[in-house]
Amino acid sequence: MAKVYIIHENSDWTEHLTQRLDELNVPYEEWFLDEGTLDLTEEPPEGVFYNRMSASSHTRDHRFAPEYTQAVLHWLESHGRKVFNGRRALELEVSKVAQYQALGVHGVRTPKTVAAVGGKEQVIQAAKAFGTTPFITKHNRAGKGLGVQLFNSIAALEQYVESPEFEVPIDGITLIQEYIDSPESSITRCEFVGGQFLYAVRVDTSEGFELCPADACTIDDLNCPIDGESSGEQFLIIENFNESIIQQYQAFLQENQIAFAGIEFIRDKDGQIYTYDVNTNTNYNSDAEAKVNKYGMLEIAKYLREQLEYATGTKV
Incomplete structure (x- = not known):
């Protein structure tokens, strides 16, 4: 059968x-x-x-x-x-470098990013050549906000990479990325099913970077809204969301044969949208969905x- x-x-x-x-x-x-x-x-x-x-x-x-x-x-x-x-979706899932290049084909703006391949020395060299502060680091193959740290100086980065907290990414690629100064402590995640826009959700980032919309997450996802522990407002679906970026996202998804995805962006103080992550293994928050009677997994x-x-x- x-x-x-x-x-x-x-x-x-x-x-x-x-x-x-x-x-x-x-x-x-x-x-x-x-x-x-x-x-x-x-x-x-x-x-x-x-x-x-x-x-x-x-x-x-x-x-x-x-x-x-x-x-x-x-x-x-x-x-x-x-x-x-399929294969192309998985390729993009495990590489932000690949994501940013593919998004750029469709005119989607991403933050300025440099990829440092190797260990501590390469990360520091890349940051020095980056030319601007503040900046953030993140893992190329990540999920759950792995490796995301904010730095206001090279000295702070050097102290971090020499500490026990520093971890070489699983694929050896650390990204140095411009910090987008947003007037709001939030990002927006746009959900797509069958390549079509489903809804956008506002995600409160005031408590940190490791945010996951799923109701069940691993124990180290400290900011993940597990059922019964979520404030209910950390994830809030935006009614009547209508931004032109949606058409660009849908074209990107079609070109790369991606049926299901959550795409995240942040808005700077001038209102400019910067897209920084594509999640092809998308999850949903049941508390937020119940308030508007829209359910991602049901639609899938x-x-x-x-x-x-x-x-x-x-x-x-």
């Missing part, structure tokens, strides 16, 4: 989707890709496939999950299977049901 196959490495982020698929009586199977084997002589099963692999998988001790997933996606796509958020489940019906020619 043809099914929806969900590729992931974090059940806490996937159970909200499977609950919705259960509600809609959509047949599905989870593929938890952490480690294992892949027989290239076999044919994949029939159905549609949804890739939810995360850039932060290594923080959950799933070091090679993206690499394993990339191999599986090659296998699926070479056999003509319908894959949502409906979309996957439609695609499964189209692929099989039968009603689910």
